[in-house]
Amino acid sequence: MELSSSTPTGRIKRIILSPSFWLVAAMLVSGVLLHYTAQLRAIPIPIHGEVQLTRHSTDRVLLILPVGYAAFALGPTAGLAALAFAFLIMLPRVFLLSPQPADALIETTAVTLVGGLTIWLAWIKQNQEELRQKATARLQAINAVSRVLTGSLETRRMLTEALDTVLEVTGLEAGMVFVLDEKGENLIVAAHRGLPPGLVTTDRGLSLARMLVSDQALSSQVALPLKSKDKPQGALVVGKRGTQHFLPEELSLLAAIATQIGVATENARLHQDVARQLEREKRLGEVALGITSELELDKVLSKVVLIAEGLISADAGLIALLDEQRGTLTYPYLHNLPAELSQVTVSTTEGLAGRVTTTGLPVVMEDYQGYPASLKPYCKGGLKSALGVPIISGEKVFGALNLFTLEEKRTFSDRDVAVVSSVARQAAIAIENARLYESMRSYARHIITAQEEERKRMARELHDDTAQALVALSRQLDALLSSDDQVPERARQQLEKARQLTADISQTARRFSQNLRPSTLDDLGLLPTLEGLIARLSEEERIEADLEVIGEQRRLSPEAELVLFRIAQEALTNVRKHSQATRVVTKVEFGDGRVKITVSDNGRGFKVPDRPSDLVETGKLGLTGMLERAHLAGGTLTAHSNPGEGTTVVAEIPVQ
Amino acid sequence: MDLETAIETKIEPKLLDTFGPSMSRCLLTMATLSYVTTVGGKTQRYRAFVDSICADERVVDKWGEAAVAERATEWKDLVPLKPQTVVVLTPPGAG
Numbered sequence: 001m002e003l004s005s006s007t008p009t010g011r012i013k014r015i016i017l018s019p020s021f022w023l024v025a026a027m028l029v030s031g032v033l034l035h036y037t038a039q040l041r042a043i044p045i046p047i048h049g050e051v052q053l054t055r056h057s058t059d060r061v062l063l064i065l066p067v068g069y070a071a072f073a074l075g076p077t078a079g080l081a082a083l084a085f086a087f088l089i090m091l092p093r094v095f096l097l098s099p100q101p102a103d104a105l106i107e108t109t110a111v112t113l114v115g116g117l118t119i120w121l122a123w124i125k126q127n128q129e130e131l132r133q134k135a136t137a138r139l140q141a142i143n144a145v146s147r148v149l150t151g152s153l154e155t156r157r158m159l160t161e162a163l164d165t166v167l168e169v170t171g172l173e174a175g176m177v178f179v180l181d182e183k184g185e186n187l188i189v190a191a192h193r194g195l196p197p198g199l200v201t202t203d204r205g206l207s208l209a210r211m212l213v214s215d216q217a218l219s220s221q222v223a224l225p226l227k228s229k230d231k232p233q234g235a236l237v238v239g240k241r242g243t244q245h246f247l248p249e250e251l252s253l254l255a256a257i258a259t260q261i262g263v264a265t266e267n268a269r270l271h272q273d274v275a276r277q278l279e280r281e282k283r284l285g286e287v288a289l290g291i292t293s294e295l296e297l298d299k300v301l302s303k304v305v306l307i308a309e310g311l312i313s314a315d316a317g318l319i320a321l322l323d324e325q326r327g328t329l330t331y332p333y334l335h336n337l338p339a340e341l342s343q344v345t346v347s348t349t350e351g352l353a354g355r356v357t358t359t360g361l362p363v364v365m366e367d368y369q370g371y372p373a374s375l376k377p378y379c380k381g382g383l384k385s386a387l388g389v390p391i392i393s394g395e396k397v398f399g400a401l402n403l404f405t406l407e408e409k410r411t412f413s414d415r416d417v418a419v420v421s422s423v424a425r426q427a428a429i430a431i432e433n434a435r436l437y438e439s440m441r442s443y444a445r446h447i448i449t450a451q452e453e454e455r456k457r458m459a460r461e462l463h464d465d466t467a468q469a470l471v472a473l474s475r476q477l478d479a480l481l482s483s484d485d486q487v488p489e490r491a492r493q494q495l496e497k498a499r500q501l502t503a504d505i506s507q508t509a510r511r512f513s514q515n516l517r518p519s520t521l522d523d524l525g526l527l528p529t530l531e532g533l534i535a536r537l538s539e540e541e542r543i544e545a546d547l548e549v550i551g552e553q554r555r556l557s558p559e560a561e562l563v564l565f566r567i568a569q570e571a572l573t574n575v576r577k578h579s580q581a582t583r584v585v586t587k588v589e590f591g592d593g594r595v596k597i598t599v600s601d602n603g604r605g606f607k608v609p610d611r612p613s614d615l616v617e618t619g620k621l622g623l624t625g626m627l628e629r630a631h632l633a634g635g636t637l638t639a640h641s642n643p644g645e646g647t648t649v650v651a652e653i654p655v656q
Numbered sequence: 657m658d659l660e661t662a663i664e665t666k667i668e669p670k671l672l673d674t675f676g677p678s679m680s681r682c683l684l685t686m687a688t689l690s691y692v693t694t695v696g697g698k699t700q701r702y703r704a705f706v707d708s709i710c711a712d713e714r715v716v717d718k719w720g721e722a723a724v725a726e727r728a729t730e731w732k733d734l735v736p737l738k739p740q741t742v743v744v745l746t747p748p749g750a751g
Contacts, residue, residue, distance in 0.1 A: 185681035206688040214698045223693045235692045
């Protein structure tokens, strides 16, 4: 719509078309008539054979002024009223008073015609003004809606505010905005205003949309599709409870607004898609970190189910593990499903997981209950829709990751499948890692067990054979030295040295045997063995060494006692060899299901590496061994130390 | 027959049988969008609903033009036009 013209021709045209111009012209003509009355009398205009304008002629001409003023200032209707009034004023003189009634009639008619022309011009001006105002109002309406649409990218909020604005600028009472859901499988009432309370519910989907527009909630309504690039996005329905005839301009305005809303809806959707994609990528990064930071299978797989559920907003989930040899599936990891389902074992020919592991492909089931091979216990668990993806690495299938809805049916999207598949791939890697780790731990456990057995055997041999033989040798030397037979003095001295040496070797052998595997550990338990170890340290190294026991003392399993003893033994060996400590305290705390042993010294301390893997590189093999033993026993080991501040080693393991 | 009954008992089951749940929902949603944006009485809206389904390329490809036309007539006859019904066309420029 052309609102202004800047060319000279256009300006002149506009001025000429302006009613004010003609009003001014009329007034000027009146002025001329008044000003040149005498001269005009001389003009030979034949009016019944005479040429004259009387004083009354001037009056009549002047009557145009109020008519014109009324028409422009008060509107054409007022102008018409003024003209009628002026006509009534002039009429009596024409028929009753004027000495020249014919002339008076002609003048009156002329004045009436000029007045009518003025009113017509006023009417044209008013129409132009109305059109301009309507155009401005339309632009303002579109601008207002644009402002609202660009103010937010949150679809519901944006559409509610847009609907409010549409109703405000159009003066309509009620309306609703439907939008297609992400998959184009439903129409959702995204915003509504002025509808009867309780009419809009959220659980009736498409039939609700049909009902809302056809149940005459609004007597007069306009429904417009929301489109963007010819792709439907939804619909805008606005109207009134009373009767209203919509003008073409109103429909055109609403169509323009609907197009704006359609484009804005798609923009908001695209923005949300991007935001969701970024969020998912971030979450997947966290998944990778979360999953790969765990090496224990139970923790890994429990975490996988929770993460996958969260990523696609599922209600429940499980991991089925495949036993290839038996061709069966078990469900050890469940979330939001009855615990007894974890006891179910089925053939790979059954259930969703069976299909997924057999085909190696994702499966989406909108209606799990309707699946012929669905598992009865799971149907009873109230599962509605399901998504299953294989947990697969290379060609190795470990099982399936299945996710479910419990409240209502849902069609999982391709994006959902892609996201869960990604998690499942991470899970497969984590399972492989965890199994390798478990295999390594098993291997380490076997090595340590074999090492302990060998130590035990060597300790027994040292104690039973070597030490006994040395005792026998020592006794024979004693017998020789104390015999009555004359032994030369030189030989006696040699024998005495041999006896002393034999005693030293015997003591070393016994100590070595004790260090290898103290027999008291098996016979008397952890605490007496530690007492012996600490007493020897105190006696041999002149270090003030104490043992503190907290909690109810009791015998532990041989494995637990051995682990705790070896850790304490290694810690005390470090104290003896490296700490330069003058005091060491060993504390054993018996708790419920756990035993903690703490070895603290006041020695020179050292800088503890930041990561356990750095222990080997920095030559802290003793700490590495302690850490490994604690982990193999399912426990923890921490070392606290700083140069000049002593060292504290704390080991805690679970016990029965 | 009431149009909701016609949709639920005749149209939706037929679509489900042929196209499965996901595509059926898409077709019904687009048809409902036509229903919503058609100005007129329930019957006119219902006709727009049926036309939307029967004009979909996937439906025509699957059933063939003749069968689609036949099915459209069959479905439209389920909810016949009432004599006093006034048809109001969607105004030009309304999309």
